[in-house]
Amino acid sequence: MRLADYLDKGASVDPAAPCLTTDGATASYAEVQALSRRVAAALAAVGVRPGDTVAILSANDPVAFTCVFGTSRAGAVWCPVNPRNEAAENRELLELFGCTVLVHQASFAPLVEQVRGDLPLLRTVVCLDGEPADGTLGWEEFLVGGDGSEVDRAAVDDVAMIVGTGGTTGRPKGVVLTGTNLETMSATTLMSYPFEGRPVYLALAPLTHAAGVLCFPVMARAGEVVVMRSPDVGRFLALVEERRVTHTFLPPTLVYMVLDHPALPTTDTSSLQCFWYGAAPMSTTRLAEALGSIGPVMAQLFGQTEAPMMISALPPAEHFEADGSVATRRLASAGRPTPLVIVEVMGEDGEVLPRGATGEIVVRGSLVMRGYHRDPEATAAASAHGWHHTGDIGYLDDEGYLFIVDRAKDMVITGGFNVYSTEVEQALMQHEAVADCAVVGLPDEKWGERVTAVVQLRPGAVVEPAELQAFARARIGPVKTPKQVEVWPDLPRSKVGKVLKTEIKQTLTG
Template identity: 45%
Template sequence: MSIFSLLERGAQRSDGRPFAVFDGVETSYAEAVSLAKRIASALGSAGFGLGDHAAVLSPNDPVAFTAAFGIFGADMAYVPANPHNPPAAIASALNLVNVRVLFYHSALAAVVDEIRASLPKVALFVALDAPSGGDPTLDQFIVGHQSSPPPARATLADTAFVGQTGGTTGEPKGVLLSHRAVFAFVEKFLAEMSYPAPVLLAATPLTHAAGMLAMPIVAQGGTIVMMARPDLPRFLDLIAEQRVTTTFLPPTAIYRLLDLPGADTHDFSSLRHFIYGAAPMSVSRLKQALALFGPVMAQCYGQTECHTFVTFMRPEDHFIDGRLADDDRLSACGRPSIGTRVVIKGDDDSILADGIPGEICLESDLAMSGYYQNDSATAEVLRGGLIHTGDIGFVDADGFLHIVDRKKDLIITGGFNVYPAEVEQVVNSHPTVADCGVIGLPDADWGEAVTVVVECKQGTAVSEQELLDYCRPRLGGVKTPKHVFFWPELPRSPVGKVLRKEIRARISVPV
């Protein structure tokens, strides 16, 4: 059983609502189903099927998104290629998981030309929207193929998605997600966020969280409003224009929304869930978001190996007895989703009591099947029947999970453990700070020195001493940064995570 069925289910329940809206142009469910089936049929006729991997390299685009469903319909595994990566990284990602077919948008044609020679495993290139490089266009590829894909052979255990770890703490790895794991996410989402006629505003790449969030929207016959790029003023306009019910942004983008002049003049009355995730969010900025958008903020926690919906922080969880919750609650990332168990383990593999930080380990039907062609890494992460996330956190007395930080980002300074996220929360609460990243650097006295790189809000400034004076009473002497750097812009991943690894590579302090 393939998740292609989600598109067919959505078509049956759409009641005339469009499948997608892009630049004001609507795509109907009938058009999407017909195109996806023809793509599946063409792929099958070309000799591709179960066990093969196909990628789509494109900005957000209805045809590109539909091509993913065509890949599912052909029983192939879909590889979401990141269009914002540099060409060499794109080629490396495609080669890592043995991509056989590459669909690409004309906006990325020059990139494909640059990396074509380094993709020996790709047997078929298809240009989605315009002729390029002598490759068949999508229209040429599907000519003569009717809306009847090959007979489905995929089972729930077969691979649907081949994701990729970010490589922020090591070499990237291909992550195998089964059809069962995707259906599990859809079911969990609908258990928490099901309502009639949903409209998802996808401003971030559909190759990342927005693409997975689109699956349950499609299953309900809802509409995906797509933006080719995250134009934040336009994002605010579209919420009212399209009566958006659901959207997602990483914290960094939300911070920029909050700083936009006139943001409070927009109509957000249609919003039911404004999902934040992919990185920790400053509590002070979360309070601003709740004040601006209303009681609609919701958080998902997951990782590539156990995706998207490990825990869920409902809008109502941000409040206690009708009042805004305290900072301890607001810093949580929710309770475990249905069918998910969270276990906190110590370094000796013992299970820790509530309130004690340790490694977050998970048992869930969201879990990956394993890493692609990497048995040793799979065995390490899946040992004991649990996903070992590498994240440090604790569960409080009310059952809420709190993320402390990445295990590999722990700073040991003066014999004390300091988690960067705790320092970042305080620095980010300063009124001049747009965002920051905290790392440990070698230090002759401390072993490692807590170091912060700050990006200030436009038109503001703060001195190093002023920032340290702000931090010291809130963090104490050990956790207060020993070095402060001010950069015009922090290095970020395509989904908005501040890249501590990149910060380390770019700065050094004499020992």
Template identity: 70%
Template sequence: MPNEAAQREPVGDLAMIVGTGGTTGKPKGVMLTTRNLETMTAIVLMSYPFEGWPVYLALAPLTHAAGVLCFPILARGGEIVIMPQPDIAEFAVLLERHRVTHTFLPPTLIYMLLGLADLDVRDLSSLQCFWYGAAPMSVSRLEEALHRIGPMMAQLFGQTEAPMMISTMSPAEHFLPDGSIAVARLASAGRAAPLVTVAVMDDAGRALGQGERGEIVVRSSLVMAGYYKDAAATADVNRFGWHHTGDIGYLDGEGYLFIVDRAKDMIITGGFNVYSAEVEQSIMRYPGVRDCAVIGLPDAKWGEQVTAVVQIDPAVPVDVEALRLFVKRELGSVKTPKVIEVWTDLPRSKVGKVLKAEIKRDLLGR
């Protein structure tokens, strides 16, 4: 009989090759090892509530976040309910019917869920953990979700190269000790996950201090083995011995990580840095706005002009000039969009991320 231990797959062997989202360029193949998946599973089980046998509802594509989250559910011997088609109304029905304990949606789909007329009559008491991530979520809509869906919203921040769990924020962390909502914390991406070291770095590889903005970098057994057949890209993303996420952010005094923008989405107008995510948060606070995207377009005078495309609730009229003044009062004139367009919908990837590159191509092609 062959030695059983010798037949086991060595820890660290390639487990899967996963495509990046392609929202900032041509997709790359991310090589994930068994150790990456074991680390991710351990982080999930350490960071979020799991009582009894979990029931997980998967709506988003299993090729991305919704699929990776199946691993910790399976590790607990849980049940996975898979939706063959994305239908947010059916999603709400299935939450109740299957007594779902865990699920995941990107913010855009949570906004659609909050728009359901019958959401408030659904029995969602079985939910222990409703993960959100893959894109920044509006603080005002997150507050609404905490009231209407319940105190089980749970954030995760990661990327294909460091699957899902660079930082975490459990349901309990959304609240202060007195039971009130921790509003200031809601704009964060949580704190560094167990088994993960997070830092903020400048372009020269210098670690930055509390409150200083720079690129978010990571060290962990969570980080991929590299990009498939792309040694140059692998070397570039591992500069200075850290994995570079491509996200700009800072750490506060309590260790909470705040993501202010993707490095490629930052707008430079009149010599000032404008973080599109900050402008999007302001726009999303305006009544009637369902979703939005802020980009920079070439401008002869300013270098780039801040431009916003918004999707509105058809039942709530939105005055564009009033919206512009609202943003100006909150953020000042430099960060206020020079142009605001209203679209019936925004182009999105299969996982619900708004495709800013497509929006920019459309506007530049006119």
């Protein structure tokens, strides 16, 4: 299926049904479908051909999300751009993807102006709202350019989207996801979690992130997607009650904010069927609290960009034992492998390990990406021995539940976002006082993990941790900036001089 097919499927069930709702305004399936067709025709009018890449830079916005379906209908490839990234990272991603069109919200115009001059393949820039800058098409001007024509093309080679992600070096890569990958994800979602009646999905998390792809199975059921423009937990709870929300997704950090919000005890959450959490480790203590405060609807999902969302699942019922008590040990798991993927644990020699043995989690099936865009070496490394290597370390227990115990590539998952330690280390090493540093992730009740840096200074140098944090924030943004900085006289090293991050973690955690 193309991405546009999910919208068309919902429209075929009930064209008058609510499709996208934001700030109290609702567009029906027929209306969203019609706008997506205008977008497709407008893209064709500015020269977009099947297989071209179209970048969308936006916060949560129903019109921007409609552009995803227009891009698909034009036979082009959707490239979501994370507005939280720094300009340099987005410039590198847009260049890697070879984007010919960039659609953006007016609030991100300064970022666009920083990068567009370095992107020779970028022919057209479109502003969704507000006054367009010089050389940028306004929204209505863009749409009018395609009026009078009809475009509905098949995708080239099934590629649906390319998603930017970091690598072991911190350099971004492009994950190529096909329509088949996302169809597998959607089918698995529908068969692994409760969907009774027509769903109402509340999207607070970024639509460029996990929240976006979860819209596709909802639309296949002609469900309503309620889009929140900004992460306001009080408003989130109000919408759960007002819109009779059945499904939603939040990373653990936001789940904790929901649990701590004073409005939760008086909020009617009885409509919820499935409250997904994932994208970062979650405290089992707080998860048990959520089962009591929010209801027996919590549902874990485990995936990664390269195998989206549905490697394993812990549906609501499996949070409990047969007698109704909380399945305490199981809460620490990532659930069981979903029906359309095979999950194993592999040793360093490529041998599949028995149950209970710890190794790298590997996956096989149509959920797994086609590969990394224009990076055959990284693709080969990730698919060694005929399996996709997740980079996560864990084990399968005797009941088939998957437990993740560590992450192989020193990646830190904080608040649902991936932070690569080498990128943070490189930023800190630019400071004149820093001789060496190591970045690790430490357990954190709020963030899942917090980015933590241990720094060794140059002889005679003096610097405060707050100065290093400000220095890093200016280069890599607030999400990746260490929340904790320690200055040590020396970093622990192996005999060959390699920094021993395991020892650093042990020291910091006691």
